[in-house]
Amino acid sequence: xxxxxVWPITRLTRRLATWLRRDAAESAMDEEMxxxxxxxxxxxxERGMSRADAERAALRDFGGVERHKEDARxxxxxxxxxxxxxxxxxxxxxxxxxxxxxAAVVLTFALGIGCTTTIFxxxxxxxxxxxxxxSPGELVxxxxxxxxxxxxxNVVSAASFEAWRDRSTAFDGMAAMVPAPRTIAGVPVERxxxxxxxxxxxxxxxxxxxxxxxxxxxxxxxxxxxVAILSDGMWRARFGAHASVVGRPIVLDGESYTIIGVMPTGxxxxxxxxxxxxxxxxxxxxxxDNKSWGRFLHVIARRAPGVSVESxxxxxxxxxxxxxxxxxxxxxxxTNVVALGEQMTxxxxxPLIVVFAAVxxxxxxxxxxxxxxVTSFARRRSHEIAVRRALGASxxxxxxxxxxxxxxxxxxxxxxxxxxxxxxxxxxxxxxxxDVPRVEAIRIDSTVLAFxxxxxxxTTVLFGVVAAMRSVSSxxxxxxxxxxxxxxxxxxxxxIGLVLSVLAALMVxxxxxxxxxxxxxxxxxxxxxxxxxxxxxxxxxxxxxAFFGALLGAVRSMPGVTSASIATTRPFACCAPATVVxxxxxxxxxxxxxxxxxxxxxxxxxxxxxxxxxxSVFAASELRDGPPRAVVTRSLARALWGAENPIxxxxxxxxxxxxxAEVIGVVGDLHLADARTAVRPAVFLxxxxxxxxxxxxxxxxxADAAATLTAIRDALASLDASLPLYRATSLETxxxxxxxxDRFTAFLLSAFAVLALVLAAVGVYxxxxxxxxxxxxxxxxxxxxxxxxxxVLALVLxxALAPTIAGVAIGAVAALGLARLMSAMLFGVTTSDPISxxxxxxxxxxxxxxxxxxxxxxxxxxxxxxxxKSDG
Amino acid sequence: xxxxxxxxxxxxLLILKALAAGPLHGWAIAKRIQSxxxxxxxxNQGSLYPALYRMTERGLIVGEPGTSNEGRRITVYRPxxxxxxxxxxxxETWEAFATxxxxxxxxx
Numbered sequence: 001x002x003x004x005x006v007w008p009i010t011r012l013t014r015r016l017a018t019w020l021r022r023d024a025a026e027s028a029m030d031e032e033m034x035x036x037x038x039x040x041x042x043x044x045x046e047r048g049m050s051r052a053d054a055e056r057a058a059l060r061d062f063g064g065v066e067r068h069k070e071d072a073r074x075x076x077x078x079x080x081x082x083x084x085x086x087x088x089x090x091x092x093x094x095x096x097x098x099x100x101x102x103a104a105v106v107l108t109f110a111l112g113i114g115c116t117t118t119i120f121x122x123x124x125x126x127x128x129x130x131x132x133x134x135s136p137g138e139l140v141x142x143x144x145x146x147x148x149x150x151x152x153x154n155v156v157s158a159a160s161f162e163a164w165r166d167r168s169t170a171f172d173g174m175a176a177m178v179p180a181p182r183t184i185a186g187v188p189v190e191r192x193x194x195x196x197x198x199x200x201x202x203x204x205x206x207x208x209x210x211x212x213x214x215x216x217x218x219x220x221x222x223x224x225x226x227v228a229i230l231s232d233g234m235w236r237a238r239f240g241a242h243a244s245v246v247g248r249p250i251v252l253d254g255e256s257y258t259i260i261g262v263m264p265t266g267x268x269x270x271x272x273x274x275x276x277x278x279x280x281x282x283x284x285x286x287x288x289d290n291k292s293w294g295r296f297l298h299v300i301a302r303r304a305p306g307v308s309v310e311s312x313x314x315x316x317x318x319x320x321x322x323x324x325x326x327x328x329x330x331x332x333x334x335t336n337v338v339a340l341g342e343q344m345t346x347x348x349x350x351p352l353i354v355v356f357a358a359v360x361x362x363x364x365x366x367x368x369x370x371x372x373x374v375t376s377f378a379r380r381r382s383h384e385i386a387v388r389r390a391l392g393a394s395x396x397x398x399x400x401x402x403x404x405x406x407x408x409x410x411x412x413x414x415x416x417x418x419x420x421x422x423x424x425x426x427x428x429x430x431x432x433x434x435d436v437p438r439v440e441a442i443r444i445d446s447t448v449l450a451f452x453x454x455x456x457x458x459t460t461v462l463f464g465v466v467a468a469m470r471s472v473s474s475x476x477x478x479x480x481x482x483x484x485x486x487x488x489x490x491x492x493x494x495x496i497g498l499v500l501s502v503l504a505a506l507m508v509x510x511x512x513x514x515x516x517x518x519x520x521x522x523x524x525x526x527x528x529x530x531x532x533x534x535x536x537x538x539x540x541x542x543x544x545x546a547f548f549g550a551l552l553g554a555v556r557s558m559p560g561v562t563s564a565s566i567a568t569t570r571p572f573a574c575c576a577p578a579t580v581v582x583x584x585x586x587x588x589x590x591x592x593x594x595x596x597x598x599x600x601x602x603x604x605x606x607x608x609x610x611x612x613x614x615x616s617v618f619a620a621s622e623l624r625d626g627p628p629r630a631v632v633t634r635s636l637a638r639a640l641w642g643a644e645n646p647i648x649x650x651x652x653x654x655x656x657x658x659x660x661a662e663v664i665g666v667v668g669d670l671h672l673a674d675a676r677t678a679v680r681p682a683v684f685l686x687x688x689x690x691x692x693x694x695x696x697x698x699x700x701x702x703a704d705a706a707a708t709l710t711a712i713r714d715a716l717a718s719l720d721a722s723l724p725l726y727r728a729t730s731l732e733t734x735x736x737x738x739x740x741x742d743r744f745t746a747f748l749l750s751a752f753a754v755l756a757l758v759l760a761a762v763g764v765y766x767x768x769x770x771x772x773x774x775x776x777x778x779x780x781x782x783x784x785x786x787x788x789x790x791x792v793l794a795l796v797l798x799x800a801l802a803p804t805i806a807g808v809a810i811g812a813v814a815a816l817g818l819a820r821l822m823s824a825m826l827f828g829v830t831t832s833d834p835i836s837x838x839x840x841x842x843x844x845x846x847x848x849x850x851x852x853x854x855x856x857x858x859x860x861x862x863x864x865x866x867x868x869k870s871d872g
Numbered sequence: 873x874x875x876x877x878x879x880x881x882x883x884x885l886l887i888l889k890a891l892a893a894g895p896l897h898g899w900a901i902a903k904r905i906q907s908x909x910x911x912x913x914x915x916n917q918g919s920l921y922p923a924l925y926r927m928t929e930r931g932l933i934v935g936e937p938g939t940s941n942e943g944r945r946i947t948v949y950r951p952x953x954x955x956x957x958x959x960x961x962x963x964e965t966w967e968a969f970a971t972x973x974x975x976x977x978x979x980x
Contacts, residue, residue, distance in 0.1 A: 011929055018929075028947065029921070032898055035946055036917060039899035061916070068918045072925055 109413025114420025134206020410460025494807025
């Protein structure tokens with residue numbers, strides 16, 4: 001048999017186990033003692049006593065069997081455990097008699113524990129859990145950086161990537177990634193978000209396919225072999241999770257690829273920058289062609305053992321210097337190395353921390369409320385407790401009773417709280433905005449449960465001990481202590497209520513500011529969708545132009561369509577080009593910052609209602625050949641030419657090599673990516689002049705979004721039934737999606753603020769309610785002596801004034817400090833926004849006032865006679 | 873035979889010493905202590921069994937089921953490794969205590 005250990009925990013568990021099996025233990029003890037007795041008797045008999053004498057002698061020597069058994073039971077801790085279980089049973093009986101009190105405590109407690117645990121599951125799942133890759137701390141994302149253009153994390157050119165990979169010594173593997181949307185043939189034809197990645201991609205991450213093989217180094221030859229690796233999701237959705245999928249062909253954009261592997265379930269590909277969902281991977285290889293494309297790659301790498309981030313940056317700087325001396329396009333560019341974890345979750349870190357701080361305050365408040373409830377309940381039972389004391393119950397006994405009650409309440413509250421978290425967690429995750437990273441793996445796992453249990457235990461002990469200590473003090477002392485304690489609690493509750501409300505108010509105002517940003521174009525009644533023409537049926541510019549022309553014609557003839565246009569990307573779409581645009585003569589690179597480039601048709605500006613400031617926009621019959629013409633935004637014109645008339649001037653940009661275009665018009669500035677960042681200059685070129693097989697169609701319709709999209713799909717189907725319309729959305733939805741995170745944070749903080757206000761109101765009401773009932777006699781006397789009811793009202797309200805003001809003041813100071821955490825999240829609002837603070841302060845005072853008013857009115861209605869009568 | 877009121881720790885020491893020679897059941901332990909002390913010390917049942925249960929709980933001894941000569945089900949106790957270590961420690965403590973007492977009585 002294994003040697004039992006002497007650790008206290010094992011001892012305790014052993015004790016508990018024995019107690020639970022007490023019947024067996026009791027009978028064993030019984031037998032042992034009986035056997036002992038018999039041995040004694042036998043020994044006596046052996047020495048010559050008669051049987052009867054032996055028995056008498058043995059029993060006499062043995063002493064009281066029951067007493068020995070009792071002693072034995074005591075040593076085994078049975079007495080203690082028996083007492084404890086009796087205390088708990090008694091506590092349960094008491095609570096059953098006051099279900100309202102029990103329910104209030106359990107619910108308040110469950111609220112605090114449940115909310116905190118749920119938010120912790122978010123914090124744990126997104127921020128605390130390490131990335132699911134081998135040694136994730138070594139992984140970094142690499143960016144190009146251009147200080148003069150204020151681009152700290154710029155996508156990387158193929159040439160830079162190749163140079164870094166081949167010449168840098170700081171990394172143990174480097175891989176490039178680029179989004180590769182492809183149309184996959186089959187049933188149904190779908191446009192999927194695939195990704196092109198270097199063959200070393202999975203090796204760098206340290207994850208192996210579950211089926212088949214990963215990419216081999218020569219899979220990157222010729223720009224990328226035609227092999228593909230499926231994600232687990234795609235494997236299940238489209239290929240029925242059959243293991244035989246390895247080796248089968250699939251057709252992507254008309255080209256045949258062979259499936260060579262499937263990634264395991266639960267593999268989270270790195271999502272950052274433009275890399276969002278990745279349902280399939282195909283190899284990427286650097287070619288002379290894509291080296292001329294400009295900057296478009298995302299790069300991840302694994303730091304070599306012992307290499308720090310700083311040394312990695314220094315090494316890349318060295319390579320970068322070499323590159324700059326070799327090629328013009330690299331001058332002025334350096335690099336940026338960011339830890340992959342920070343890259344993937346950095347944006348949500350601050351909001352999550354703020355929300356967690358807020359919910360922790362809510363937990364504190366719920367504990368304060370529970371403490372108030374428990375102490376007032378104990379005071380209500382003070383008569384019963386006094387009787388018990390008179391009957392001989394010791395102070396320690398009473399404390400034990402109180403503790404048992406608190407523990408029982410805490411246990412029930414914790415159970416309900418964990419239940420709330422288990423139910424509410426998935427609901428909250430479902431409501432999360434789509435761009436929150438690492439959402440797939442958020443769940444209530446053992447760590448989160450352990451956290452919930454830990455905070456439940458800590459808070460139960462906290463209010464249990466406080467309540468137990470309060471319950472045994474003398475009645476007079478208790479009165480004084482309770483009143484002071486109650487008022488102190490009000491201050492705390494109001495302070496916390498103020499802090500949470502300020503945080504919520506700031507976030508809401510920030511959200512409102514964001515939504516009221518003038519985007520430079522109208523979003524109402526506009527929908528957009530994307531069409532991609534497969535190469536084999538639309539191989540040249542002529543056929544592509546013809547198709548889109550026909551599509552526009554068909555859509556414009558649909559009823560309810562006001563105007564339609566095509567563009568390479570609609571506003572607020574991902575992955576659109578940007579470059580530096582300069583005056584063709586002056587060639588001053590630093591005149592304007594990074595400029596967005598869009599290819600649009602003649603009705604783009606009309607459809608989006610972008611104001612035309614000068615000159616004209618593209619004509620319907622824009623020339624296919626000949627010098628390109630451009631429309632610039634106001635900020636670009638001002639940056640390049642100041643107040644001079646830009647019409648007729650020529651701009652040069654690094655696009656398709658170098659393109660020079662003549663400016664024909666100036667339009668108002670527009671936000672093309674999100675409302676938060678400052679407006680960037682933009683230049684528009686004509687879709688007629690620069691053909692493409694992929695276009696967004698942007699349509700303004702008088703009907704609702706769904707109807708207009710159906711109209712577009714019908715028009716599309718009438719031309720070519722095999723083409724899907726994808727990324728179809730209303731422009732309003734697309735714009736809203738960029739502020740979804742802010743909206744969600746504002747929603748959470750507001751919910752907490754509302755809960756806090758309710759708890760504060762309940763707490764204030766409770767404290768003053770009991771205060772008023774305790775002072776009935778005094779009030780009765782005052783009224784009898786001629787005080788008016790109004791003055792009694794004023795008396796009660798006045799008592800609430802000091803703690804309320806104190807609470808507001810303390811809360812305001814705390815809020816000023818805490819709000820600073822939010823400064824990066826706010827838009828158009830400072831962390832000390834006076835309007836928010838004032839509004840919230842008044843709300844809190846009002847809430848406290850109303851909560852005090854009810855008991856105050858009750859006090860004023862007291863008739864002196866019944867007070868005198870009741871006291872006798 | 874004299875009944876001496878034994879301190880708890882000393883009783884543990886006696887029980888462990890009694891079991892050092894081999895596993896015994898409750899009554900036999902009491903008899904062993906009596907014989908080891910040349911009849912100077914008797915352990916009464918009221919102290920013995922609580923002590924045995926306490927030491928079992930603390931992991932110093934272990935009670936295993938066994939059968940008596942008559943075929944009765946009995947519990948036989950034997951020391952654990954921790955128990956054996958404790959025995960050594962307790963012996964050292966006792967000897968130090970006894971020496972100190974000697975000094976106080978004889979020389980102080």
